Amino acid sequence: MNTRISFELVKTCRQSGARLGILHTPHGDIETPCYMPVGTQATVKAMTPRDLEDVRAGIILSNTYHLYLRPGHDLVREAGGLHTFMHWNHPILTDSGGFQVFSLAKMNDITEDGVVFRSHIDGSSHFFTPEKVMEIEEALGADIAMCFDECAPFPSDHAYAYGAMQRTHRWAERCREAHTREDQALFGIVQGSTFRDLRVESARTLAAMDFPGYGIGGLSVGEPKETMYEMLEEIMPFMPENKPRYLMGVGSPDCLLEGVLRGVDMFDCVLQTRTARNGLAMTRHGKRMLRNAVYERDFTPIEEGCDCYACRNGFTKAYVRHLVKEKEILAAQLITMHNLRFSIRLMEDVRQAIREDRFGDFAREMLEQGIYA
Amino acid sequence: MNTRISFELVKTCRQSGARLGILHTPHGDIETPCYMPVGTQATVKAMTPRDLEDVRAGIILSNTYHLYLRPGHDLVREAGGLHTFMHWNHPILTDSGGFQVFSLAKMNDITEDGVVFRSHIDGSSHFFTPEKVMEIEEALGADIAMCFDECAPFPSDHAYAYGAMQRTHRWAERCREAHTREDQALFGIVQGSTFRDLRVESARTLAAMDFPGYGIGGLSVGEPKETMYEMLEEIMPFMPENKPRYLMGVGSPDCLLEGVLRGVDMFDCVLQTRTARNGLAMTRHGKRMLRNAVYERDFTPIEEGCDCYACRNGFTKAYVRHLVKEKEILAAQLITMHNLRFSIRLMEDVRQAIREDRFGDFAREMLEQGIYA
Numbered sequence: 118m119n120t121r122i123s124f125e126l127v128k129t130c131r132q133s134g135a136r137l138g139i140l141h142t143p144h145g146d147i148e149t150p151c152y153m154p155v156g157t158q159a160t161v162k163a164m165t166p167r168d169l170e171d172v173r174a175g176i177i178l179s180n181t182y183h184l185y186l187r188p189g190h191d192l193v194r195e196a197g198g199l200h201t202f203m204h205w206n207h208p209i210l211t212d213s214g215g216f217q218v219f220s221l222a223k224m225n226d227i228t229e230d231g232v233v234f235r236s237h238i239d240g241s242s243h244f245f246t247p248e249k250v251m252e253i254e255e256a257l258g259a260d261i262a263m264c265f266d267e268c269a270p271f272p273s274d275h276a277y278a279y280g281a282m283q284r285t286h287r288w289a290e291r292c293r294e295a296h297t298r299e300d301q302a303l304f305g306i307v308q309g310s311t312f313r314d315l316r317v318e319s320a321r322t323l324a325a326m327d328f329p330g331y332g333i334g335g336l337s338v339g340e341p342k343e344t345m346y347e348m349l350e351e352i353m354p355f356m357p358e359n360k361p362r363y364l365m366g367v368g369s370p371d372c373l374l375e376g377v378l379r380g381v382d383m384f385d386c387v388l389q390t391r392t393a394r395n396g397l398a399m400t401r402h403g404k405r406m407l408r409n410a411v412y413e414r415d416f417t418p419i420e421e422g423c424d425c426y427a428c429r430n431g432f433t434k435a436y437v438r439h440l441v442k443e444k445e446i447l448a449a450q451l452i453t454m455h456n457l458r459f460s461i462r463l464m465e466d467v468r469q470a471i472r473e474d475r476f477g478d479f480a481r482e483m484l485e486q487g488i489y490a
Numbered sequence: 491m492n493t494r495i496s497f498e499l500v501k502t503c504r505q506s507g508a509r510l511g512i513l514h515t516p517h518g519d520i521e522t523p524c525y526m527p528v529g530t531q532a533t534v535k536a537m538t539p540r541d542l543e544d545v546r547a548g549i550i551l552s553n554t555y556h557l558y559l560r561p562g563h564d565l566v567r568e569a570g571g572l573h574t575f576m577h578w579n580h581p582i583l584t585d586s587g588g589f590q591v592f593s594l595a596k597m598n599d600i601t602e603d604g605v606v607f608r609s610h611i612d613g614s615s616h617f618f619t620p621e622k623v624m625e626i627e628e629a630l631g632a633d634i635a636m637c638f639d640e641c642a643p644f645p646s647d648h649a650y651a652y653g654a655m656q657r658t659h660r661w662a663e664r665c666r667e668a669h670t671r672e673d674q675a676l677f678g679i680v681q682g683s684t685f686r687d688l689r690v691e692s693a694r695t696l697a698a699m700d701f702p703g704y705g706i707g708g709l710s711v712g713e714p715k716e717t718m719y720e721m722l723e724e725i726m727p728f729m730p731e732n733k734p735r736y737l738m739g740v741g742s743p744d745c746l747l748e749g750v751l752r753g754v755d756m757f758d759c760v761l762q763t764r765t766a767r768n769g770l771a772m773t774r775h776g777k778r779m780l781r782n783a784v785y786e787r788d789f790t791p792i793e794e795g796c797d798c799y800a801c802r803n804g805f806t807k808a809y810v811r812h813l814v815k816e817k818e819i820l821a822a823q824l825i826t827m828h829n830l831r832f833s834i835r836l837m838e839d840v841r842q843a844i845r846e847d848r849f850g851d852f853a854r855e856m857l858e859q860g861i862y863a
């Protein structure tokens with residue numbers, strides 16, 4: 118299984134313990150640590166694939182729950198899979214819908230077999246089992262698929278979190294049994310809410326199942342960031358060295374740095390694209406609400422030193438502010454390009470710092486100078 | 491005056507009388523006949539300048555009325571002019587706001603001196619005179635500026651249309667007096683509503699003023715297309731041979747062909763970009779409402795033979811339909827690129843047909859096969 122996907126741990130930063138790696142996939146190699154832009158509905162909002170290549174996106178994420186509902190995984194399979202459908206010839210990861218059926222669907226009814234839920238769009242009833250989700254993810258055909266898991270809300274009590282974690286483990290076994298595509302890696306997902314003992318148990322149990330990679334789920338769901346960092350520290354000794362670790366749904370710049378410091382290899386987050394559509398630009402010195410009057414006659418780029426399409430071509434804050442105020446689509450396009458490139462460039466610099474054994478210094482410097490958090 | 495802008499009539503089609511020309515501007519040469527995409531608020535909606543270059547847009551139009559209101563022409567001047575502000579290093583034409591103050595503004599009060607109008611955005615009161623409009627257009631700094639004119643509504647009676655036309659001529663003189671930029675051509679505008687005698691008088695009067703080019707205004711404002719074609723036929727004998735003729739606000743594919751047949755050199759229209767945002771794709775065999783269920787599993791490009799970014803890369807109707815239904819910004823991006831490229835490619839083929847003295851055949855073939863009208 119997963120013969121065409123593998124992870125290579127290149128080195129560990131002597132200063133910080135952060136990891137540098139390469140994820141080999143049928144659609145190319147991805148250097149880690151990496152940030153994955155999110156293309157929920159088979160499109161990273163406001164970006165053409167050409168724009169995504171321009172920001173040097175390596176791997177993107179798409180959402181199984183959304184694509185199952187619309188346009189339907191059968192249609193995507195008929196189109197030749199997600200890569201062909203959306204014209205993205207680089208790696209893709211699909212989540213399992215586990216998060217969405219618990220957070221986005223109108224109701225859900227969990228049994229050992231699976232989850233009955235109602236679509237957030239039209240209220241129609243659907244049933245996800247681990248086997249069904251594997252069928253969907255195989256139809257989508259991403260390079261990396263995620264196991265169907267139960268994501269406990271925050272806060273959960275210990276008993277509830279324990280039950281959800283155990284079910285996640287049983288479902289992980291069923292996913293592994295049901296999964297057949299050799300050109301797709303199936304990652305397990307560590308759960309356990311905010312309980313140290315459960316997180317450790319989940320990490321150990323999943324490690325024993327020998328998945329080619331691991332998601333860390335159920336974090337960034339409302340708990341304090343410090344709690345998330347503690348959970349990461351707790352589980353890392355039990356995560357296999359030679360497997361990639363993907364912190365799901367996390368990607369604010371400070372969390373990228375803190376996550377890498379604790380041994381995370383992969384991240385995804387909608388923050389970059391969602392805030393862009395509200396006129397917020399991320400910079401290494403904090404956020405810029407480009408709508409603000411202070412930028413009315415600011416004829417400098419969004420961020421000095423940035424090499425995104427907008428910044429390198431001299432689109433000014435004054436111009437982008439005008440576009441934001443006029444609700445022009447180009448505002449979303451330019452700021453999305455900036456925020457994605459900002460995050461991807463940050464990860465390029467992160468990798469360079471690891472390569473040079475100075476990632477501890479780099480992270481501290483970025484955090485001290487007030488990088489967008 | 492206008493030393494850096496000139497028009498070169500290259501040849502006239504022996505079959506149809508259609509004209510092939512080159513417009514020389516400080517920002518490059520434009521082959522005519524040409525279609526100009528519209529960038530109302532200093533952006534062609536949903537297009538980066540890179541996207542516009544990809545569809546091979548040569549010259550674009552921007553709207554004086556809108557830019558005057560927001561962000562303000564002073565700000566654009568401070569930014570270094572419209573080319574720098576919007577990062578478009580190719581030719582630009584600005585209209586005069588004449589059409590908008592009569593059609594879009596909340597009220598207007600016309601005197602010999604100018605027009606008092608209320609902003610359609612916030613109701614604030616403004617006063618446009620020919621001199622004021624010249625100041626604004628010079629601040630914007632397009633390659634081609636248009637005279638401030640009075641656009642009579644359709645229908646107008648002869649007396650009203652006559653008065654509006656005469657005022658337009660007096661204002662044209664004042665514009666010419668006020669206009670100073672040598673790197674900007676100022677075009678006069680022929681008016682006269684749907685009255686043959688007035689159209690002829692307007693063409694003759696403006697021709698005598700020796701502008702470097704001429705707009706044909708006050709058409710496509712509700713009159714039948716046949717009436718518009720008649721007006722074009724009426725005025726052309728009186729339009730100077732060696733000056734470009736720009737049919738303002740007209741650009742549906744059938745009108746492009748019919749206009750060129752009658753000696754028009756330049757067109758602009760928002761149809762291409764506006765309909766794109768509603769999911770309508772233009773093709774040489776008619777319109778495609780990409781939202782329609784018939785395209786659900788249509789895995790062919792928007793239009794066979796099209797070389798736009800979407801079509802040449804194999805984005806399918808099924809995919810674009812999914813994007814349209816999900817209200818994804820990428821739908822607007824891809825269809826806008828297609829519709830613009832469709833129109834610009836049509837004009838490339840128009841020019842080739844003129845070059846080969848077969849434009850009459852080409853136009854008839856296109857119209858008979860049901861090109862989008």
